[in-house]
Amino acid sequence: MGPWTGVVLALAEPGSDGLRSRLSTYLHPLAGRPLAWHAVSCLAALRPAPARIVVVGGELAIELFGDIDCVVDVLPATEAALGGAVLPAEGRVLVVDAAAPTAGPALDRLLKRPDDVLLEGGDGAVLAAWIGPEGAERLVARGGDLSVLRALSGIAVVPDPAGFVVRDRASLARAGGAIRDRVVHRLMNEGVTFLLPQTVLVDVGVVIGRDSVIYPGCVLEGQTVVGDETVIGPCCRIVSSRVGSGVELRGFNYVSHTAIRNRAILESHARRGFDDE
Missing domain, CATH: 2.160.10.10 (Hexapeptide repeat proteins)
Structure with missing residues (x-):
C-alpha cells in the first residue's frame, strides 16, 4: 500500500443543523476534546499512518490538534483549499465527515480495499470515502458533499451499523456515550x-x-x-x-x-x- 492522505471535512455552518447552537458543530466538546478532534484522532491511529491529515473548514484552530501524533494542517472552507486537500500528487485519500466521531473502528476496513469505497452509517449518511483521483475530482466539484460519491460507477458501500453523523443534541449525546465507553474500556484493560x-x-x-x-x-x-x-x-x-x-x-x-x-x-x-x- 502506498502513501495516503487523511481529509476531515468540517463544512457545515453554525446553526445549519439540529444542534441549534451559535457554536460550530465541530467545536462541541466530547470527552474533553472538540467533536472534530475525534475524527482526526481516528485517522491518525490507522496503520499504516497517513502521510498527513488535512482539516477543511469548521473555524478550527491548528492548536486544537497539537496532541495528535501526525502532521495536521487546517485549511479554510474554500474550493481551492478543498482541492488542495483531496487532490494530492500521489496516493489515495480517506475523506471523513468531521461530525462522525465514532467511525474509527470501521475505517480500517476501507484502507484494505484496492477500489473506491464508501462507509455508510446506520443513519444512512456517508461517514467516509476511500477514493482515488476520479472520486476526489467529483468531491471537489460538488463542494465536499460526500453523498455525491454514490453516483461513481462501481463504487462499493461498506455498512457501519453503529456509525452516524452528529446532527442534533440527541446524536451528540449518543456520540459522547460511545466515546466514553471506548475511554473506559481502554482504562479497564x-x-x-x-x-x-x-x-x-x-x-x-x-x-x-x-x-x-x-x-x-x-x-x-x-x-x-x-x-x-x-x-x-x-x-x-x-x-x-x-x-x-x-x-x-x-x-x-x-x-x-x-x-x-x-x-x-x-x-x-x-x-x-x-x-x-
Missing part, C-alpha cells in the same frame, strides 16, 4: 476497575493507575492523573488534578486544579483546589 461504567464521564486525557477503583457517578476531567490503588468514591468530580496512590475519596468530593498526596483520605463532601487554572 490497563487495570482500572469501574463499578458501574455507564454512569461515569472520563475525558480522553485522564490517566488512572492500576488497581484503582472508580465508583458510580464520577466525573474525571482535563489532565487529571490518578495513582495506583486509589478509591474514588461515588459522585466525585475531579478537574485537572493529581491524585496520589493509595488515596481514598469517600464520595461527593470536588477536586479542582490541585494535588492530593499519597495515602490521603478525603471525607465525604470535602472540597480541594481552585476553580481557575
Whole structure:
C-alpha cells in the first residue's frame, strides 16, 4: 500500500443543523476534546499512518490538534483549499465527515480495499470515502458533499451499523456515550476497575493507575492523573488534578486544579483546589 492522505471535512455552518447552537458543530466538546478532534484522532491511529491529515473548514484552530501524533494542517472552507486537500500528487485519500466521531473502528476496513469505497452509517449518511483521483475530482466539484460519491460507477458501500453523523443534541449525546465507553474500556484493560461504567464521564486525557477503583457517578476531567490503588468514591468530580496512590475519596468530593498526596483520605463532601487554572 502506498502513501495516503487523511481529509476531515468540517463544512457545515453554525446553526445549519439540529444542534441549534451559535457554536460550530465541530467545536462541541466530547470527552474533553472538540467533536472534530475525534475524527482526526481516528485517522491518525490507522496503520499504516497517513502521510498527513488535512482539516477543511469548521473555524478550527491548528492548536486544537497539537496532541495528535501526525502532521495536521487546517485549511479554510474554500474550493481551492478543498482541492488542495483531496487532490494530492500521489496516493489515495480517506475523506471523513468531521461530525462522525465514532467511525474509527470501521475505517480500517476501507484502507484494505484496492477500489473506491464508501462507509455508510446506520443513519444512512456517508461517514467516509476511500477514493482515488476520479472520486476526489467529483468531491471537489460538488463542494465536499460526500453523498455525491454514490453516483461513481462501481463504487462499493461498506455498512457501519453503529456509525452516524452528529446532527442534533440527541446524536451528540449518543456520540459522547460511545466515546466514553471506548475511554473506559481502554482504562479497564490497563487495570482500572469501574463499578458501574455507564454512569461515569472520563475525558480522553485522564490517566488512572492500576488497581484503582472508580465508583458510580464520577466525573474525571482535563489532565487529571490518578495513582495506583486509589478509591474514588461515588459522585466525585475531579478537574485537572493529581491524585496520589493509595488515596481514598469517600464520595461527593470536588477536586479542582490541585494535588492530593499519597495515602490521603478525603471525607465525604470535602472540597480541594481552585476553580481557575
